[in-house]
Amino acid sequence: MQHFLNSSFTIPAERNEQLESLLKIHCHVFPYPAKTKFLEYGDAMDGVYYVFQGRTKHYILAEDGAEKILYCLSSGWFFGETPLTLHEPTGLISETMEPSILWKIPYSVYDKLLDVNKLFRTAIMNCMSRKMLIMRHEIENQVFNPCKQRILQLLCSTVDNASLVEGKWYNLSSHYTQYEISTIIGSARVTTSKLINELCNEGFIRILNRKLQVSKIIYEEITDQMDLL
Template sequence: MNSLCHYCQHNLCIHRVPIFSALNQEALLSIVPLIQRHRYSKGELILCEGDAVDSLMIINHGSVKAYRITPDGREQILYVFSEGDFFGEANLFGQQKANYSVEALEEVFTCSLTKEKFEILIREYTEIALRIIEELGRRISVMETSLQSMGVRSINARIAALLLEYQDKFSVVTPEGTELHLPLSREGMANSLGIARETLSRKLGQLETKRIIRTLNNKTMLVLQPESLQKLAGYSE
């Protein structure tokens, strides 16, 4: 198996993965032979809710959405994972089945470690297990905050918080402002917020009227006043 790939730019892809960031070069090189690489097309289902999972999947390039289907048939988006994020960890610490589905939002390249190989790694490098526990703790905290906010935070605050989350992960700074490359459609964003698409469109229109954001196209917008989003989200006074 080739230890290099196009998106590594002739460097080990695991260099960019936070759970491996505490390891030295020698340790990283020892991991390379254990990794399997996969490519997925936009819209391809990578993992289906209820499937047996035997690998930790790490995103090397692209982004995916993790979601569940509600009893009334709606798609409930739980996470958007991008480069350096991982999923499929549930079965590595037990015999659980996948508790959400994962779909590629664009062309995606992943690196995977089977449960057996993962167990070998964490026995030798306990730092990896600690980093995974830290990340899972962060996700639980984010999910709890999100669930709480649906009941107590205004729709404007939830939308602002989502845009700020995207700003952290899917943006580039331009002379005009921070350019967001939205990973989800308007429908997907609305689903993740638990609101109707029409409500989201109306609220985004209001932000645009106030010149807080500017829509460039369906997948791109400029954040013109990030401090206003911070205030709307309740992150600043």
């Protein structure tokens, strides 16, 4: 089951009040509206970012303009630590998916805290390691799983178990447009639309008020199967 959940691109990071109290002393606060690009290819990194509130996506573009999301980050995640540590410009485009508040920790503070503060150092290492796992599982998905299976994994990994509608439909903790789903799983939008329609016809999902919901029965069947792997 853990492998199944690792396919999520919006794994919530565990909030740490002690860590946030430390960051709050040193950070610069940047509120952004939804759909705001705040980092572009080649931007120099002079600090590491922390998602205090909201959700961000980080993606690359092909020469034809096709977008591929590498991961989406919610509250509690750091990003920018890899290019900052390597003293390289960012190789991703970063954009808010909803109204967000980002904290930016300057490089001088980042470098010092890595040396002297175990709490901060552990948080950065955990964040980098979890992103590496996300990338590894994404490679596995792209190589071994068809598009339909990748959609199932994405939707099941974002099910909100505490939000059950009519006793049989789970709401999702993160909502995606069909375009976003296609950029996450690496397929054409028309293919994604067709597969979502198939999943609706098969009773795995339904669309209510333009939001996807997942069948409780089928979700539990799939997660039980994954527990046996």
